[in-house]
Amino acid sequence: MAIDTTTAQGRLVFNLFTSLADFERxxxxxxxxxxxxxxxxxxxxxxxxxxxxxxAQIKARAVKSMYALKTHTILEIGRLFHLSRATVYRYLAWLEAK
Incomplete structure (x- = not known):
């Protein structure tokens, strides 16, 4: 059903439905x-x-120990543990905050 908003009745119906929708929301x-x-x-x-x-805490500690050795890059550590680079940094930050 199309509402003809060019007429007064159409605008009334349209505004009524709009008000009901706002009320329900x-x-x-x-x-x-x-x-x-x-x-x-x-x-x-x-x-x-x-x-x-x-x-995850166990992985975080392993990540930190590998990172502290400076033998692997962040990307390599992430690949070894199947973690994204952001997660490796998140684990390191979590351990720093502890």
Whole structure:
């Protein structure tokens, strides 16, 4: 069904549908915020867990020891451990922060 917005009736229908869509979007937003607040009140924290997994911590320590020896480049270390260059740097930064 096409809405003819060149007429007064068409503009009315168009604006009515637009207002209903905005209202529905606002309702969804309010419900989502209320549910997140209720979850936080129950002690539920959303999002990804902070830090590295146990396996990643082991890899990070191995990466640091290889990097400290200066026998391999960052790219070579990444290839050995199947890690991206950015992840190698992230592991090194994580260990520096500890």
């Amino acid at each position: 606002d309702l969804i937003c309010e419900r989502t915020k209320a549910d997140l607040a209720a979850a936080r009140a129950r002690g539920r924290v959303g999002g990804r867990p902070k830090g590295l997994s146990a396996e």
